[in-house]
Amino acid sequence: MQTMETTARKARVIARDDAMQTLNRLTTGVAVGAIAGVGVLAVVSAATIPGTSTASQITSSSSSSTDTSTSSSSSIYSPFQPSSGVGSSSGTGIVVSGGSH
Secondary structure, eight states, X not given: OHHHHHHHHHHXXXXXXXXXHHHHHHHHXXXXXXXXXXXXXXXXXXXXXXXXXXXXXXXHHHHHOOHHHHHHHHHHSOSSOOOOOOOOOSSOOOOXXXXXO
16 A cells, blocks of 8 residues: 555656646746847837937947037937027916916
């Protein structure tokens, strides 16, 4: 009878080891897939950012330009436009607090 218990234990141990091996493979696959997904997302994000250029284009354009053309070309690539200033008016102002009006 002791041999049946030993055989049953060995079978459970083998089944547990197989399940652990399957779980380890699944975990590894999910981790590799997640890393690949982040890489794909990074490539797509980098490709869709407007106004960027490669490093070789930046190097060649900055080495061939002078100080005056650098300042004018840097405003072309700026995402923000310079402010034209705030105009003044002679009327009275209305202040609204809390968005109630």
